[in-house]
Amino acid sequence: MKTRFHGSFTQREPIPEAGIEAALAVLRHGRLHRYNVAPGEVAETVLLEEEFAAYVGAKYCLGLASGGAAMACALRACQVQAGDPVLSNAFTLAPVPGAIASLGARPVFVDVTEDLTIDLDHLGQQARASGAKILLLSHMRGHICDMEALMALGDGLGVRVIEDCAHTMGAAWKGVPSGRHGAIGCYSTQTYKHMNSGEGGFLVTDDAELAARAILLSGSYMLYSRHSAAPGPEVFEALKLDVPNVSSRMDNLRAAILRPQIGLLDDRRARWRVLYQAMEAGLQGVPGLRLIPRPQVEDYMGSSFQFLLPGWQAGRVAALVAGAAARGVELKWFGAADPQGFTSRYAHWRYAAPEPLPQTDRILAGLIDMRLPLTFTPADATEIAAILAEEVPRAAADIPADLVPVAAAD
Numbered sequence: 375m376k377t378r379f380h381g382s383f384t385q386r387e388p389i390p391e392a393g394i395e396a397a398l399a400v401l402r403h404g405r406l407h408r409y410n411v412a413p414g415e416v417a418e419t420v421l422l423e424e425e426f427a428a429y430v431g432a433k434y435c436l437g438l439a440s441g442g443a444a445m446a447c448a449l450r451a452c453q454v455q456a457g458d459p460v461l462s463n464a465f466t467l468a469p470v471p472g473a474i475a476s477l478g479a480r481p482v483f484v485d486v487t488e489d490l491t492i493d494l495d496h497l498g499q500q501a502r503a504s505g506a507k508i509l510l511l512s513h514m515r516g517h518i519c520d521m522e523a524l525m526a527l528g529d530g531l532g533v534r535v536i537e538d539c540a541h542t543m544g545a546a547w548k549g550v551p552s553g554r555h556g557a558i559g560c561y562s563t564q565t566y567k568h569m570n571s572g573e574g575g576f577l578v579t580d581d582a583e584l585a586a587r588a589i590l591l592s593g594s595y596m597l598y599s600r601h602s603a604a605p606g607p608e609v610f611e612a613l614k615l616d617v618p619n620v621s622s623r624m625d626n627l628r629a630a631i632l633r634p635q636i637g638l639l640d641d642r643r644a645r646w647r648v649l650y651q652a653m654e655a656g657l658q659g660v661p662g663l664r665l666i667p668r669p670q671v672e673d674y675m676g677s678s679f680q681f682l683l684p685g686w687q688a689g690r691v692a693a694l695v696a697g698a699a700a701r702g703v704e705l706k707w708f709g710a711a712d713p714q715g716f717t718s719r720y721a722h723w724r725y726a727a728p729e730p731l732p733q734t735d736r737i738l739a740g741l742i743d744m745r746l747p748l749t750f751t752p753a754d755a756t757e758i759a760a761i762l763a764e765e766v767p768r769a770a771a772d773i774p775a776d777l778v779p780v781a782a783a784d
């Protein structure tokens with residue numbers, strides 16, 4: 375008899391009690407806006423920025439309304455202009471090219487490799503061909519490329535790097551926290567990420583001018599002196615009349631919810647890794663399936679799990695997704711013809727007029743993705759892997775008649 379998994383792939387853990395208490399205190403005093411403080415009070419948002427800066431070892435940190443807002447703010451702080459080409463991953467989520475498009479700039483997509491990281495050879499080619507001076511690098515699904523090689527390439531090409539760390543908050547490459555290689559690191563605290571405030575985000579940098587521009591852009595009015603993870607007033611003085619207000623601030627309610635979660639990130643990484651490794655162990659050696667190798671020097675979070683079905687016809691992949699769903703296992707397929715839920719790919723971002731990328735198409739055609747919420751136990755992960763270990767060979771062997779004529783995803 376076929377077993378069925380009964381857990382929820384979208385149920386996150388509750389907000390820690392300390393966050394609930396702190397949020398209630400903010401609600402009771404009513405000073406939710408970050409610049410609305412009582413005499414002598416330090417806003418929750420300011421404390422959050424200090425604490426997150428300390429966690430990643432950055433000089434400056436700014437809380438923002440979302441991860442997408444953080445990326446757009448970072449691009450504006452780097453003075454990207456309308457019409458400018460901006461390099462980014464072809465394999466990422468919609469808010470990344472969306473942040474570029476929000477400035478009227480033009481995304482230039484770079485291929486993904488079989489290891490789900492950015493293709494450095496193609497990056498060099500696209501940089502030279504487009505003349506782009508900025509890379510918005512997405513550590514999509516937590517896979518970190520060789521950061522030394524990437525930064526050396528960027529330096530050689532005169533390309534500045536902004537990191538999208540929506541899936542790598544709490545991760546590191548050779549001990550350097552993700553988001554600390556590029557000029558700016560951007561993070562999301564949206565519900566599905568590693569800290570949860572519903573919506574929210576951060577950017578971090580060591581560059582005083584970028585930090586001051588970002589704070590002014592976020593909508594600081596002339597209250598920038600109330601920020602503490604920020605450069606001194608002289609840096610703002612020189613810029614304050616030249617930088618527009620593009621309101622996208624963090625508020626004290628979200629900050630209160632988030633502050634106690636910073637200290638949980640390392641524990642969350644350890645717990646996620648147990649789930650991730652249970653998935654890996656259960657899928658090792660399953661024919662037709664390729665696991666994604668994780669470099670020793672990559673301290674990854676493991677909050678989601680991917681595998682490749684190399685060379686599979688679309689009909690077989692669809693049969694696997696359906697077979698797994700029938701047994702309670704929610705898979706996402708990056709090769710589906712139409713964008714579904716959170717899963718779209720570069721070819722679906724028509725506003726960006728993407729050029730075809732055959733290598734990326736081939737890889738994404740066989741890419742399966744799965745959430746691993748921390749509400750799962752290690753036994754849950756083992757059960758999911760066992761179901762997939764049965765369903766993958768089954769889908770590879772027989773294709774339900776109604777799925778046979780499905781054309782390859784384009």
Ligand SMILES: *Cc1c(COP(=O)(O)O)cnc(C)c1O
Binds near residue numbers: 441442466514538
């Ligand atoms: C979630 C996400 C973001 C930012 O998302 P927001 O919903 O705007 O906070 C950025 N990049 C990736 C890859 C994401 O998954």
